[in-house]
Amino acid sequence: MAEYFGAAVADIFNTMERRFIPEGTKGVDTVIGYNVSGEGGGYWRVTIKDGTIKVEKLDAAPTGCTVVLNAKAETFVGVTLGKMDAGEALSSGNLKVDGDITVLITVLPKAFNKFTPIVKARTIVESMKERFRLDKAEGVTMKLGYDLAGEGGGKWTIAVKDKTCTLKEGLDSDCSVVLKMTAQTFVDLNTGKLDGATAFTSGQVKIDGDIGAAGNSAKLFAKFDTGEEKAKGEELISLKCLPTINQRYATGPVMGKWFAGLKEKKFYATRCPSCGRVQTPPREICADCRVRSEEFVEVGPNATVTIVDLVYYASPDPLTGKIRETPYAAVFMVMDGAGKDQSVSHFLNPKDFSRIKPGLKVRPVWAKERTGNYEDLLCFEIDD
Amino acid sequence: MKRVAICAVAQHKCESNIWYKRFQAMLLDVLEDIQAQTGMTFDEDTGVHTIVSNSDDVFDARTISDNGMTDVLGAHYREEEKAAQDGLNALGYAMSIILSGHADAVYVAGHSKESQSESRNMCTNLAYDPFYGRPMGLDYLNVAALQARAYAEKSKLTREQLAKVVVRARQWAARNPYANATAPVELGEVMYSPVLCDPIRTLHAYPVSDGAVGFLLASEERAKEFTDTPVWMTGFGNCMDSYFLGDRDPVSNFALKKAAERAYKMAGIKNIKKSANLVEVMDCYAYQQPMWLEGLGFCSDGKGGKFIDDHGPAQYNVNLSGGMLAGNPLIVGGLYRAAEIVLQLKGSAGEHQASDVTCGVAQSTTGGAGQFHTVAVFEA
C-alpha cells in the first residue's frame, strides 16, 4: 500500500476509533467526509455524535456531510502527521474544504489523540542492514530466518558472513535458526512493548534451530529506533498564556456625544468650521484642516451603502477574546447628511446578505436596552 | 555643524485620572498651544511635513497607537514616525531629522495615560520575557525596589535623605502649573508612608499620571519664523544595559554614564559641573534622583546621600519642575524633563523660573531599573 511519510491513508482511518476521545466531543453532532485522491486514497465518512464515532469506508464520494475534505493522499497524510502545514495546504489549494470549515478547527483537535505512523515488521527487518554492528561481527557466520505471520508479515533471511550483512525475501533452507511469531509480536519486541524472555516463555515466539545463534543474533544489531526517542529529544516547549489587562477607555465629550446620542436613537456628527466636512463618528479635529470641530449636527438615521465586506474568516474579537461567529458582513455607508467621504461601518443584518449592494439605503436596527456603546446598534438593514 | 532649535514647547497638565478626555483631546490641546505660540501650520508648501510621535501600544492598549493620533498630530497626508521608548528619544530622533537635512522643521508630540490600564505594573510586567521574568512577577516597580536597596547601601542613602528628595520635589511642584502631585509633605510623612514595595514607600514613588507634551523643532534658519527665543538642542546620547538583572551591576550606572558621555561630547562639554546649571532627571522613585545625578556626573560616585545633605540638588537646579515624583507618566517622562529645561532656558518658567540658567541636561530612562538611559543637552 502506498505510504507517505511512513504512513498510509488507511492507517489514519483504521486507528481513528482507537484514537477517539469521547469526552472531547460531548454535544458535537457532525459528519465529516473525506475524498482522498491518488494512490492509497479513497472515500471515508466519519460521524461524530455526542461522544460516539463511526468510521465508514465508502465506494463513492461521501454525501450528507457537514464538511468534506478534498486532498491528495500525500497532502492528507502530511497534514495529519504535522509534516505539512495545514494552513499552507489550504492556501495553495492542495487541501480543499467544502462546507463548514470551522468544524476542522473546533471539533477535530478535541476529538482525537495524535496519529503516529504504525511501525511495520518490514520496516524493522529492512533496517537491519543499517543496524548491523561491524564491531560485533568478527568471525560470525550465521543465517537468521524470520517467519512472521499475520497482517504485515512475511519471510526473510538475514545472512551474516565476513563482516557483511545481506537481506533477502523468503526463507533459505540452510538457516542457522528461524524465528516464528506474528508480525505484531515482532513489532512489539522491537519497539520495546514486549520483552524477549516473556515472549519466548509464553510461546509467542517459536525458535526453530540453534537457540544459541538466536541469542547471539540480538547483539549483532543495534536497537531499532522507533523515532520516539528522537522526537522526545527534539520536543520544544511553547508556553501558552493570555495576558489580560483591564482597560477603562475615556470617551471624552466628542465621542461621548455620539454614544449619548445612540441611547436616544440619534446620530451626532461634528462639522468642520473651516471646510464644512461633517464627520461620522464625530472627531475632535478635522484632520484635513487641522482645526477643532466643536459644532454638532444630527445626521442619519438612514445611510447610503458604499461597499460591503462579507467575512468568512473567523477571528477573535480582541475586546472579549471570543472567536467571532461567521459569516458576518461589514457594511460601509455614508449617513444622510454626513460628508461624502465619511464612511462609517457596522454589521449588516444577515437577512440582507444576498440583496445588499452599493447605493441602497439602509436603516439602523436598535437594541432594546441602550447604554451608550457600540452594541446599542444591532446592525443596519435595507430600508425597504 | 547645523544647529537644532527648540522653538516652542507645550505641556498638558498632569493629573492622576483624566477620565473626562480621550488622549486625542489631550494632544489637541498641546497642538493648539504650539500653534498659538508659533503660528506653525502643516501647509503643503510652507508648513511642517514631518512629525515624530511618542506613545506606547501596551499603555494605549492599541496596536499602532500613533494611528489613533494622526489627526491631532497634524499628520494627515504628512510624514509621521513613532518613537516608542521614553519620549526623550523622540526628541533625539527629531534632532537627527533636522541635522540630516531631510526636514527643516519637526513637530514632536507624545502622550501617555497611565490611568487607563487597571495597573501600570501589569503593563511593565509585559516587558519581561514570558518564560522567566514574567511569571516571577517582575515589573518596573519591584525591579526598582531591588535597585533602591542596593543603591542605598552603596551611596549611604538614609531615609531622611530620601524624604528630603520628596519634600523638595513637592515644594517645586507647587509652583509648576503642569505638575500633578503638588500638595506639600513633611519629612515624617514620607518616611512613614505605607510601604509600596520594600524599601520603596508610597511617597517615594511617582503617582499614577496622565499627560501629553509637544515640541516644535527647527533648523537654525527656520527657527526665526517661529520664535525669538530659541533654545538649542546641542547634545544627545542614549545607551542600553543588559537585560537580565543578574547580568548587570545594578548600581554602576553603566548605561547612564555612557549616554551622558556621548551627549556631552556632542555638545562639546568637558566638565558638566561647570557647564550645566540646570538638570531634570527622571526620578520615578526618590532614590533615583541622587543615583541618576551620580551617573550624570553632578555628584561623585557613591556620594549620593551626602550630595542631598549638601544641597547639591539646589546648587544645580535639579528638577525645578518637581520631577517625576510630582507626577508625570512613563513614556513621556523624558519629554516633560526636556519641556522644563526649555521653559527655564527660554525664561518662561513663571513662578519656578531660576535665574541665570544657560545650559540644562535632561535625563530619562526606559526599561526596568534603568536598563536604558537617554541624556540630552540644551543651551540658551
Added chain:
Amino acid sequence: MSTHKKNRHVGIVGIGQTEYSSHKEHQNQAEMVNEAVRNALADAKITLDDIDCVVHGNMELFEMVHQPDMWHSLGSGAHGKDQFRITTGGTTGSSLVCTADSLVASGMYDVVMAIGLEKLQEGHTTGGITNMADPLWFRHLQTGALTATTATLMIEEFGEERAKKAAMKYRILMDKHACLNPRAHRRFGLEYDQMDDLMNTSPRLVGELRLIHMCSQSDGACAVIFASEEKAKKLCKNPVWVRDHITVHREETFNNFGIERPETTHHYAARKLFERNGIKNPVEYFDVFEMYDPSAWWGLDWLRDFLLLKNDEHLKMLERGDFDLDGKIPINPSGGVIASNPIGATALLRPAEAALQIRGDAGPQQIKKEVRHALASGFGGTLWTVLIMLEKYLDW
C-alpha cells in the same frame, strides 16, 4: 520649504535575514533577532564593535511584549550602544529605514543597524491588527487587514472575469518569484493553468478575497546596516545608496470608502517623491520595485498608484509580462509579502531585497539586466504608505 538635501550620503553596507516560516519553536524572540544580526554583520564583514547605534522595530501587541527592545537586546547587540525603537504598524520596517537614514545623515552616528522582526506565531495576527481600531468604535467589527473592498472595486471597474484573472495571475507570478527565493516562507509551485481552479475553489476569507490571495503570517527578522558615505566606501565595495524617502499617513478613521474617495497615500507619496527627485516616468526609471503587497488584490491595484498609471494600464502591463523577472519593471523578485510576512520586518525586507538586486547578490531571483534604480514601499495603518528610493551610483 523642506530641503530633502542630505547633510551626507547614506549607504546600505550589510543585509541579514532569517529564513521565514510559520513556526520557529527552536528560537525565542531574542535568538531570532540574533540570527538576522549575525547574518548582517557577516554580510558587511564587520563586527558589533563597528555598530554605533541600533534601531529596533516590531509591534508590541502581536507578541504581547512591552518595550521588547529591552529583552531583544540579548540578541540585537544593542548592549552598550545607542538604540532607538521605532514602530508604526505595517510600515515599521520602512520607518526603520527612514530613521536609520536620518541618524546617519545627521552626523550623529556613522554606522546604524536597523532590525525589524515579528514572531507572529506567538500571538494572533488578525486579532492583533484588529486592535488598531478605536476600542469604542469599530474594534468590534474590524477583521484585521482582511477586506475585499479592493477586490469589489476592481471587479466593478474591470469586470469580474478580467479582474479575478488578473489578481490570480499576479498571485501566481509572486509565487513563481517566491519559488526562486530560498528564504521565502511560502513557495507553492503554482502554475498559470491553475488560475481558474484557484479563483473559484480557494477558501473565501472576505468576499472575493480568498486564502490564496492573502499574505502569509511569518516568523522572521531582518537586519540592515547603514553607514555614512565615508564609512560605507571603506567598509564595502558596493554600497547601495539611500536617495530619498517619503512617508504619508492618513487620518485615524477608514474614510477611504465613502461616496467620494480621497487620493490614496500611495499616489500622493509617489507623486511628491518623484516630483522632488525629477522623475517623470517611474516605469522607465526604476529597474525593480519591491512593494509591500499584503494581498494579490492590493498589490495589483496599488501598482497603478505607485507607478502613476492610468485606467487599466497596470492590468495590461501584468498581462503583457512587464512585471515578470525579465519584464520592463520586475515586481517583488523576492516573492513579496504574500510569500513572507513577518510584519515588523516586512517593510524592511522590501528595501533589503531591492538593495540585494542592486548589488547583484539577490541569488536565484536576481534580475538578469543591471539594476541601478530601485523603489521599495511600506504599508500600514489606515492605508498609510512609505516609499524609499535606492541607487547603485551616487550620480543623481
